[in-house]
Amino acid sequence: xxxxxxxxxxxxxxxxxxxxxxxxxxxxxxxxxxxxxxxxxxxxxxxxxxxxxxxxxxxxxxxxxxxxxxxxxxxxxxxxxxxxxxxxxxxxxxxxxxxxxxxxxxxxxxxxxxxxxxxxxxxxxxxxxxxxxxxxxxxxxxxxxxxxxxx
Amino acid sequence: xxxxxxxxxxxxxxxxxxxxxxxxxxxxxxxxxxxxxxxxxxxxxxxxxxxxxxxxxxxxxxxxxxxxxxxxxxxxxxxxxxxxxxxxxxxxxxxxxxxxxxxxxxxxxxxxxxxxxxxxxxxxxxxxxxxxxxxxxxxxxxxxxxxxxxxxxxxxxxxxxxxxxxxxxxxxxxxxxxxxxxxxxxxxxxxxxxxxxxxxxxxxxxxxxxxxxxxxxxxxxxxxxxxxxxxxxxxxxxxxxxxxxxxxxxxxxxxxxxxxxxxxxxxxxxxxxxxxxxxxxxxxxxxxxxxxxxxxxxxxxxxxxxxxxxxxxxxxxxxxxxxxxxxxxxxxxxxxxxxxxxxxxxxxxxxxxxxxxxxxxxxxxxxxxxxxxxxxxxxxxxxxxxxxxxxxxxxxxxxxxxxxxxxxxxxxxxxxx
Ligand SMILES: Cc1ncc(COP(=O)(O)O)c(C=O)c1O
Numbered sequence: 173x174x175x176x177x178x179x180x181x182x183x184x185x186x187x188x189x190x191x192x193x194x195x196x197x198x199x200x201x202x203x204x205x206x207x208x209x210x211x212x213x214x215x216x217x218x219x220x221x222x223x224x225x226x227x228x229x230x231x232x233x234x235x236x237x238x239x240x241x242x243x244x245x246x247x248x249x250x251x252x253x254x255x256x257x258x259x260x261x262x263x264x265x266x267x268x269x270x271x272x273x274x275x276x277x278x279x280x281x282x283x284x285x286x287x288x289x290x291x292x293x294x295x296x297x298x299x300x301x302x303x304x305x306x307x308x309x310x311x312x313x314x315x316x317x318x319x320x321x322x323x
Numbered sequence: 324x325x326x327x328x329x330x331x332x333x334x335x336x337x338x339x340x341x342x343x344x345x346x347x348x349x350x351x352x353x354x355x356x357x358x359x360x361x362x363x364x365x366x367x368x369x370x371x372x373x374x375x376x377x378x379x380x381x382x383x384x385x386x387x388x389x390x391x392x393x394x395x396x397x398x399x400x401x402x403x404x405x406x407x408x409x410x411x412x413x414x415x416x417x418x419x420x421x422x423x424x425x426x427x428x429x430x431x432x433x434x435x436x437x438x439x440x441x442x443x444x445x446x447x448x449x450x451x452x453x454x455x456x457x458x459x460x461x462x463x464x465x466x467x468x469x470x471x472x473x474x475x476x477x478x479x480x481x482x483x484x485x486x487x488x489x490x491x492x493x494x495x496x497x498x499x500x501x502x503x504x505x506x507x508x509x510x511x512x513x514x515x516x517x518x519x520x521x522x523x524x525x526x527x528x529x530x531x532x533x534x535x536x537x538x539x540x541x542x543x544x545x546x547x548x549x550x551x552x553x554x555x556x557x558x559x560x561x562x563x564x565x566x567x568x569x570x571x572x573x574x575x576x577x578x579x580x581x582x583x584x585x586x587x588x589x590x591x592x593x594x595x596x597x598x599x600x601x602x603x604x605x606x607x608x609x610x611x612x613x614x615x616x617x618x619x620x621x622x623x624x625x626x627x628x629x630x631x632x633x634x635x636x637x638x639x640x641x642x643x644x645x646x647x648x649x650x651x652x653x654x655x656x657x658x659x660x661x662x663x664x665x666x667x668x669x670x671x672x673x674x675x676x677x678x679x680x681x682x683x684x685x686x687x688x689x690x691x692x693x694x695x696x697x698x699x700x701x702x703x704x705x706x707x708x709x710x711x712x713x714x715x716x717x718x719x720x721x722x723x724x725x726x727x728x729x730x731x732x733x734x735x736x737x738x739x740x
Contacts, residue, residue, distance in 0.1 A: 177687050237677060238678075238679040239676075
């Protein structure tokens with residue numbers, strides 16, 4: 173009945189949205205920022221713990237939102253671990269392009285490969301922001317801001 | 324007055340064949356027939372409305388109240404006859420009590436501005452309810468922030484009804500100047516006990532504004548029988564076009580209220596020292612109005628009148644009952660509110676599936692519902708939810724469409740196991 177929706181709600185997405193591994197506030201964190209999507213009411217707060225070298229040691233999040241926004245936050249938390257702020261910024265840019273177009277320039281990139289299950293949102297324009305919300309919050313946290321600026 | 328008659332050829336006489344009057348209902352989405360259950364957000368338009376607007380632009384259009392030429396006079400007649408249609412619909416004492424605005428939001432802002440800042444005595448509060456649309460919350464917050472006008476909120480019971488005991492307490496708790504409450508909730512479908520609200524308010528010396536955005540679509544409204552003071556609604560939910568809405572108010576109130584916007588059409592004399600206002604309702608209709616849209620609204624009202632409220636109300640009551648029964652049997656689905664008196668709007672939520680995911684899945688089955696906070700965030704919070712999905716019914720909705728919704732919802736649950 174929902175045949176082509178399997179592209180959007182892939183098993184990986186359902187799994188991450190129903191049992192997010194990083195869906196919690198970190199006990200101690202160095203930075204945090206909120207993002208919200210006033211259009212649909214999705215809300216996320218991202219917590220970041222840095223390693224001594226400045227790379228990301230851990231990311232946790234609290235989210236109230238749809239399956240796409242929760243799964244995207246969870247996948248993001250996995251992908252950014254151990255990366256520098258500059259790397260995260262680059263991945264975020266590529267991910268945004270992936271969510272908007274369904275394609276990525278370098279799909280072999282390890283991070284992009286992990287985010288590939290979210291590519292399906294590109295055919296649901298109203299849902300693209302659900303997928304990018306957590307990334308905006310993460311970038312804000314890394315820049316020392318408390319809140320993501322909306323697009 | 325030379326009243327223009329609008330074309331009637333496409334007007335249905337009975338509800339049974341009304342569906343055929345709405346061209347869009349034959350459309351497909353994602354390759355399947357459209358099942359439009361989002362009429363509370365905006366209703367689809369019958370051919371009679373489309374024809375009236377098209378006919379105006381193709382054959383009989385000019386600015387109103389200005390040109391001393393044939394086209395302008397005929398267009399003015401058509402525009403004013405739309406005002407008469409609204410007056411008839413609401414059983415207003417006279418068409419001069421009808422002010423054309425853009426939508427309900429503008430109508431409420433007009434009252435908050437002109438009545439709230441110009442007439443309402445300082446020290447008297449405004450009372451709203453917990454189930455208001457943002458458009459009946461924010462204008463009063465602006466008034467409060469600017470003038471210090473008190474703003475009190477009548478709570479909603481677990482059943483989704485207005486808490487009348489609390490209402491009486493709030494009326495007694497200090498001087499109230501205006502009660503501004505919805506006539507029917509756009510989230511819960513609850514129809515509020517207007518007569519009682521109004522009687523109690525009047526006993527407490529307060530005026531009453533009813534937000535009829537939803538109610539007027541489903542029920543006949545008689546402002547004189549209600550004894551209400553202000554009534555607002557929006558054209559696009561009543562099968563009319565966007566960009567046109569209505570403020571009705573007692574003439575004496577309109578007379579006492581200062582203008583909202585200034586400009587052309589609303590003056591009788593302008594010098595650089597001062598201007599004098601035109602008579603009501605023109606005092607409140609600054610600038611060139613939504614001429615074509617007003618004519619479209621007039622046609623929508625005539626269409627609704629031809630079918631008749633008794634048929635519409637009975638049809639929607641049956642649909643709502645059917646929907647509540649069908650949705651109750653969908654496992655894990657919670658329906659919000661069990662008001663005794665309700666119209667064709669039903670909000671629901673799954674415990675563990677977000678409303679946007681529900682809406683996306685339904686959309687792929689051709690079913691259009693609204694998902695989100697429905698511009699009523701305080702009400703959502705009251706029920707401990709961020710968002711719900713909402714199905715809403717119109718005169719063209721069928722019980723087969725409701726069956727399709729219930730079947731699809733059962734599958735949504737399976738999909739997210
Ligand atoms: C109860 C209620 N009030 C007010 C409005 C606002 O209508 P509009 O957006 O046309 O001004 C709506 C519609 O969304 C509504 O349902």
